[in-house]
Amino acid sequence: MIVKLRKRGVRCLLCEANERVRAKMWKAGILELLGEQNFHHEFSQVLARAVAELEANA
Numbered sequence: 001m002i003v004k005l006r007k008r009g010v011r012c013l014l015c016e017a018n019e020r021v022r023a024k025m026w027k028a029g030i031l032e033l034l035g036e037q038n039f040h041h042e043f044s045q046v047l048a049r050a051v052a053e054l055e056a057n058a
Contacts (some may be wrong), residue, residue, distance in 0.1 A: 012038060014031075014040070
């Protein structure tokens with residue numbers, strides 16, 4: 001899914017996954033595919049990043 005979304009120009013950001021879920025996602029290769037820079041611990045971090053990117057591209 002992440003690959004398909006990227007091909008369409010969609011950025012995927014993930015937030016608030018607990019350590020157990022994050023470990024499973026890492027083991028499955030999802031976090032590597034997503035990129036560590038696209039994982040945030042809090043929703044407010046994701047929102048701030050999305051707003052900053054939108055403003056930079058405006």
